[in-house]
Amino acid sequence: MSPAARPVPTSHPVITKLLGTGIYVQGNDIDTDRIIPARFLKCVTFDELGPALFYDQRFTETGDSKHHLLDAPCHKGAEILIADNNFGCGSSREHAPQAIHKFGIKAIIAGSFAEIFQGNCTTLGIPCLVMAEEARKEIAKTVLDTPDAELLIDIEKMQVTCANNVYSVMMKASSRQAFMAGTYDPLEHLLDGMEDIRRKARRLGYA
Amino acid sequence: MGKSLYQKVWDKHLVRQLDNGQYQLFMALHLIHEVTSPQAFGMLKERGLKVAFPDRTYATVDHIIPTDNQARPFADDMAEKMIQFLDEAVAEHGIEYFPPGSGAQGIVHVVGPELGLTQPGMTICCGDSHTATHGAFGCIALGIGTSQVRDVLATQTLAMDPLKVRRIRVEGMLSPGVTAKDVILHIIRVSGVKGGVGYAYEYAGSVIENMTMEERMTVCNMSIEGGARCGYVNPDETTFEYLRGRERVPTGDEFDAAVAIWRDFASDADAVFDDELVIDADDIMPTVTWGITPGQAISIDESVPNPDQMQGLEKHHVTDALQYMHLEADMPIKGTRIDVAFIGSCTNGRLSDFELVAGYIKGREVAPSVRAIAVPGSEKVDSAARAKNLHTIFEEAGFEWRKPGCSMCLAMNPDKLIGDQICASSSNRNFIGRQGSPTGRTILMSPIMVAAAAIEGKVADAREVFHLSGQTS
Ligand code: SF4
Numbered sequence: 001m002s003p004a005a006r007p008v009p010t011s012h013p014v015i016t017k018l019l020g021t022g023i024y025v026q027g028n029d030i031d032t033d034r035i036i037p038a039r040f041l042k043c044v045t046f047d048e049l050g051p052a053l054f055y056d057q058r059f060t061e062t063g064d065s066k067h068h069l070l071d072a073p074c075h076k077g078a079e080i081l082i083a084d085n086n087f088g089c090g091s092s093r094e095h096a097p098q099a100i101h102k103f104g105i106k107a108i109i110a111g112s113f114a115e116i117f118q119g120n121c122t123t124l125g126i127p128c129l130v131m132a133e134e135a136r137k138e139i140a141k142t143v144l145d146t147p148d149a150e151l152l153i154d155i156e157k158m159q160v161t162c163a164n165n166v167y168s169v170m171m172k173a174s175s176r177q178a179f180m181a182g183t184y185d186p187l188e189h190l191l192d193g194m195e196d197i198r199r200k201a202r203r204l205g206y207a
Numbered sequence: 208m209g210k211s212l213y214q215k216v217w218d219k220h221l222v223r224q225l226d227n228g229q230y231q232l233f234m235a236l237h238l239i240h241e242v243t244s245p246q247a248f249g250m251l252k253e254r255g256l257k258v259a260f261p262d263r264t265y266a267t268v269d270h271i272i273p274t275d276n277q278a279r280p281f282a283d284d285m286a287e288k289m290i291q292f293l294d295e296a297v298a299e300h301g302i303e304y305f306p307p308g309s310g311a312q313g314i315v316h317v318v319g320p321e322l323g324l325t326q327p328g329m330t331i332c333c334g335d336s337h338t339a340t341h342g343a344f345g346c347i348a349l350g351i352g353t354s355q356v357r358d359v360l361a362t363q364t365l366a367m368d369p370l371k372v373r374r375i376r377v378e379g380m381l382s383p384g385v386t387a388k389d390v391i392l393h394i395i396r397v398s399g400v401k402g403g404v405g406y407a408y409e410y411a412g413s414v415i416e417n418m419t420m421e422e423r424m425t426v427c428n429m430s431i432e433g434g435a436r437c438g439y440v441n442p443d444e445t446t447f448e449y450l451r452g453r454e455r456v457p458t459g460d461e462f463d464a465a466v467a468i469w470r471d472f473a474s475d476a477d478a479v480f481d482d483e484l485v486i487d488a489d490d491i492m493p494t495v496t497w498g499i500t501p502g503q504a505i506s507i508d509e510s511v512p513n514p515d516q517m518q519g520l521e522k523h524h525v526t527d528a529l530q531y532m533h534l535e536a537d538m539p540i541k542g543t544r545i546d547v548a549f550i551g552s553c554t555n556g557r558l559s560d561f562e563l564v565a566g567y568i569k570g571r572e573v574a575p576s577v578r579a580i581a582v583p584g585s586e587k588v589d590s591a592a593r594a595k596n597l598h599t600i601f602e603e604a605g606f607e608w609r610k611p612g613c614s615m616c617l618a619m620n621p622d623k624l625i626g627d628q629i630c631a632s633s634s635n636r637n638f639i640g641r642q643g644s645p646t647g648r649t650i651l652m653s654p655i656m657v658a659a660a661a662i663e664g665k666v667a668d669a670r671e672v673f674h675l676s677g678q679t680s
Contacts, residue, residue: 031636041270042285092352112401116351123352124354186229186358189225189227197364200220
């Protein structure tokens with residue numbers, strides 16, 4: 001039960017502050033099938049997933065642009081995705097966070113997140129920040145009206161600054177700590193426990 | 208103070224606490240398939256890592272596999288490439304594999320239980336959110352992302368935050384024509400698609416206790432659709448009898464010893480839960496979805512909602528959902544014409560599902576305007592159904608009887624809706640575009656309701672179509 005006594009090496013950059021422009025994708029319960037339609041899951045690496053993000057929202061069946069906000073020139077390079085409630089519900093497929101990641105999104109602010117999705121994002125180093133509805137509406141409006149407005153995310157203070165306003169956000173304590181320590185990808189730490197793991201496996205006594 | 212099953216299984220598999228406050232949890236069983244796992248092997252290779260416990264990992268193929276001609280190479284190059292990748296990875300790492308033709312291939316959540324790989328008290332994970340299905344046996348069964356598949360391959364452990372536990376007691380007796388699928392659709396309707404976030408669900412109460420294992424699997428399967436990370440049922444005699452004699456289950460004295468251990472995992476009588484929800488079986492009717500999330504459901508006698516009676520975001524979402532589904536506010540869902548009927552998936556693609564439906568469709572015919580397909584969940588389900596001649600009953604009624612796979616549940620294979628076709632489906636997700644066409648529409652329901660819709664050519668009440676009142680279900 002006790003935490004590992006020795007310090008664990010950091011293998012990933014710490015993430016304490018993020019600065020970027022935002023983009024608002026409206027709607028509750030945006031599911032992983034919408035984030036990346038199943039036909040794009042046919043891949044053996046995640047490298048090519050970026051362009052398929054929200055594909056059916058962005059393009060017609062013949063591949064013509066539907067002029068989705070994600071493709072609006074004024075939002076080019078936006079790195080902070082603003083969404084509504086229960087974002088990322090549905091599948092555990094990491095293709096969804098990977099597509100977001102490969103598209104260039106560095107953080108997501110939403111009313112709430114589906115659990116597996118949030119965990120997957122955390123591992124990839126994408127902070128998922130929960131913001132109250134009023135504040136989120138204000139930020140969404142700012143971003144829609146002035147697409148070049150910058151958002152500053154401060155993971156340590158749990159704040160987002162936008163157009164001189166400061167909004168508070170929330171995040172699971174373990175995720176916040178992991179971003180600040182650069183330990184959001186847990187593999188090294190898990191590997192560190194290999195002796196304990198083998199002992200546990202021997203003692204399970206069944207299966 | 209007593210412990211819940213969740214707590215007991217957690218304690219048993221806990222390795223240690225990590226620096227960030229999370230816990231390292233040992234996984235008794237890891238199941239992999241071709242869509243979310245190949246990338247994890249690539250990640251292992253990048254870091255020069257090996258599979259730590261290959262004997263605790265089992266592989267099969269289900270998502271992309273065609274359900275007509277399964278001869279290799281597959282017509283779809285990319286599907287062929289993915290399955291080849293898995294073939295090679297399991298060979299390289301010494302992982303047991305159930306490929307097509309092995310007699311044991313199928314949807315990963317059908318295969319684990321039927322082989323007896325899934326056993327009470329286990330921690331189970333798989334790169335698929337419907338892993339919750341295995342909770343029916345009294346397991347903590349978690350859907351995980353590919354990076355976590357990598358973690359489990361490399362260490363057989365996951366970094367986890369503990370969940371809270373909500374007990375959902377379903378009490379009373381289900382009325383005729385009401386099935387396990389209706390129970391879970393009703394639970395999601397009542398508690399919402401994100402009502403379960405942060406929770407494991409313990410399903411209890413007389414209705415759950417009286418269910419068969421296959422019915423319990425249907426309920427646990429859709430825990431994720433209610434936002435819960437996992438769901439489980441306490442192991443009992445029904446569980447042990449299901450497991451007795453299965454291929455991977457111990458026999459003789461060893462079986463008795465295992466049962467004694469399994470029994471102890473059940474929640475203590477004085478266990479304390481973080482939350483409780485009680486549902487009266489009398490309130491559960493045959494339930495169907497009308498919208499684009501599994502929580503947008505109504506009973507067969509109700510009308511779809513009217514956004515004018517709502518406010519704010521909800522109004523917006525209901526308007527969007529109705530528009531996508533081509534439904535008018537306030538119209539009864541009964542009578543909605545359908546194009547396709549699909550019986551299958553890890554929710555309702557087991558032998559008992561086909562048996563039940565076969566009993567009702569015998570001598571009946573699918574409406575000429577409907578394409579109806581039945582897809583067994585595994586090769587074992589297929590052969591058991593064939594042994595009982597169920598496939599003939601389905602075929603004579605006008606269903607196509609296909610080879611096992613996920614098929615039209617997510618349509619990564621050639622089984623897809625075309626254009627804005629509307630499908631009565633026994634699967635678990637009615638998301639936009641889920642069944643393969645970006646404008647395709649899905650109405651979720653129980654297998655007998657799908658059968659009724661197939662025969663009538665429109666959404667229908669199975670109780671009327673099959674004269675079910677008065678009979679016990
Ligand atoms: S049947 Fe559907 S839900 Fe089940 S594992 Fe296959 S794709 Fe996923």
